[in-house]
Amino acid sequence: MFRGLDEAVKEIRKADSIRLVSHLDADGISAASIALSALTRAGKKIHLSIKRQITPEVIEDLKQEETDLFLFMDLGSGYMELLEDLKKSCKSGLIVCDHHIPSKEEVPGIIHINPVLEGKNEDEVSGAGVTYFLAERLDPRNRDLIFLAIVGAIGDIQDENWKMGGINREIVEKAIASGAAEKERGIRLFGRMNRPVHKALEYSTNPYIPGISGDESAAIQFLSSLGIELKKEGSWKSLNDLSEEEMKKLATAIICERIRESEASPEEIFGEIYSININGDRLDAREMATSLNACGRMEQSSVGILSVLGVRPFDNINGIVAGYRKMITKYIKWVKESGPKETEHAFYINSGDQIHENFIGTITSICEKSSILDSGKVIFGLAETEDGKVKVSARAPKEIVGRGLNLKDMMGEVAGDEGHGGGHAAAAGAFIPTGKEKEFIDSCEKYLKNKLK
Numbered sequence: 001m002f003r004g005l006d007e008a009v010k011e012i013r014k015a016d017s018i019r020l021v022s023h024l025d026a027d028g029i030s031a032a033s034i035a036l037s038a039l040t041r042a043g044k045k046i047h048l049s050i051k052r053q054i055t056p057e058v059i060e061d062l063k064q065e066e067t068d069l070f071l072f073m074d075l076g077s078g079y080m081e082l083l084e085d086l087k088k089s090c091k092s093g094l095i096v097c098d099h100h101i102p103s104k105e106e107v108p109g110i111i112h113i114n115p116v117l118e119g120k121n122e123d124e125v126s127g128a129g130v131t132y133f134l135a136e137r138l139d140p141r142n143r144d145l146i147f148l149a150i151v152g153a154i155g156d157i158q159d160e161n162w163k164m165g166g167i168n169r170e171i172v173e174k175a176i177a178s179g180a181a182e183k184e185r186g187i188r189l190f191g192r193m194n195r196p197v198h199k200a201l202e203y204s205t206n207p208y209i210p211g212i213s214g215d216e217s218a219a220i221q222f223l224s225s226l227g228i229e230l231k232k233e234g235s236w237k238s239l240n241d242l243s244e245e246e247m248k249k250l251a252t253a254i255i256c257e258r259i260r261e262s263e264a265s266p267e268e269i270f271g272e273i274y275s276i277n278i279n280g281d282r283l284d285a286r287e288m289a290t291s292l293n294a295c296g297r298m299e300q301s302s303v304g305i306l307s308v309l310g311v312r313p314f315d316n317i318n319g320i321v322a323g324y325r326k327m328i329t330k331y332i333k334w335v336k337e338s339g340p341k342e343t344e345h346a347f348y349i350n351s352g353d354q355i356h357e358n359f360i361g362t363i364t365s366i367c368e369k370s371s372i373l374d375s376g377k378v379i380f381g382l383a384e385t386e387d388g389k390v391k392v393s394a395r396a397p398k399e400i401v402g403r404g405l406n407l408k409d410m411m412g413e414v415a416g417d418e419g420h421g422g423g424h425a426a427a428a429g430a431f432i433p434t435g436k437e438k439e440f441i442d443s444c445e446k447y448l449k450n451k452l453k
């Protein structure tokens with residue numbers, strides 16, 4: 001497997017106390033769950049924090065701590081210069097388990113485990129996947145944690161069209177062979193365990209169901225016309241509650257609608273569904289990823305971690321997920337009402353303190369993928385942070401990325417050195433000083449005009 005695993009295992013065996021730092025998304029929380037479980041098993045003293053980002057402030061805080069070993073998960077590779085600074089100031093060991101594109105390959109004293117360093121793609125394994133391989137190398141008993149590597153990959157949307165590739169494929173096959181997960185083929189609808197079927201149809205954008213996606217009453221009508229009851233014993237039926245017969249009827253009808261509206265590849269509505277057994281409950285890996293993401297954004301990662309590790313009932317998460325959905329609805333309403341600034345190439349959602357920094361990325365993504373802003377343009381979300389800066393989230397449609405725009409490069413340039421911009425071509429972020437929003441927007445406009453002329 002990856003370079004650095006054996007060396008990292010040696011460091012872990014030597015250490016008594018280990019300081020874990022992981023990323024505040026479903027992948028990061030999955031990685032943290034793996035590490036927490038594996039290192040507790042190994043009898044280590046653990047201290048874990050979940051962070052939005054590695055920043056100079058985070059590094060300054062870590063410098064004050066005493067530990068034998070730092071372990072960074074699903075973050076760090078993009079900020080090797082900052083980790084180098086931390087490493088220089090302490091005697092502790094330092095391991096990074098990440099899959100983001102490294103800003104620097106080798107740093108003396110840092111064990112850097114990242115498949116990108118071995119010519120792999122950052123999308124073929126998640127931070128949780130990399131952390132899993134370390135846990136497995138440490139102790140074969142940790143193989144029971146492999147399902148979290150599937151959840152992490154799904155959280156990072158590495159299963160394009162609901163099929164995993166590359167190293168993730170090997171992980172899925174291993175998980176199935178060991179009985180840790182089951183795989184079946186089914187209709188690619190989100191929320192098969194928890195969401196009412198008509199809602200799953202309404203929210204489905206991939207596969208797109210002409211006339212039904214985005215229209216709740218059309219979805220209800222569609223199911224009624226197929227003779228599929230919406231409720232069973234007074235409560236909404238989820239996709240999982242449908243009989244085999246109903247499922248077949250539904251699949252055929254969706255394909256027919258797609259043929260009628262000449263959708264490309266109308267029959268491509270099936271995908272792989274991974275289910276995982278936790279304390280006798282069968283859970284969908286996709287829903288686990290959604291739930292962990294919600295826990296992170298609501299700053300309740302610990303509930304997520306304890307639930308996926310089976311220490312607390314998984315149902316405990318439902319209230320957090322409901323709260324998360326409410327926040328999203330509230331913020332989207334605010335975006336619509338406030339009317340973001342629109343220019344030739346972009347929208348700017350300059351939210352001040354109206355949208356929490358944990359949500360600005362998600363809200364910007366939703367606006368880019370939906371018709372809320374009637375977009376097709378680059379979207380920037382700006383939100384004030386608790387430590388007195390402004391967080392920027394940028395998202396670009398595929399078509400614009402195809403014309404040569406790379407948001408990672410753009411954020412790096414526009415936000416400047418202290419802006420710590422980074423990310424990917426289609427999704428990136430940065431921090432800017434409060435009060436510099438207008439200057440930032442002007443610089444973005446100049447950059448976009450030049451790039452997209």
Ligand code: C5P
Pocket residue numbers: 053078360361362392393394419420421422423424427428429430431
């Ligand atoms: O925070 P947001 O969801 O907008 O981030 C989009 C992507 O950009 C993520 O992959 C995140 O890790 C990355 N990012 C970064 N540096 C920042 C902000 C975001 O690398 N300062």
Ligand code: ZN
Pocket residue numbers: 027028074099126127128156
């Ligand atoms: Zn990740």
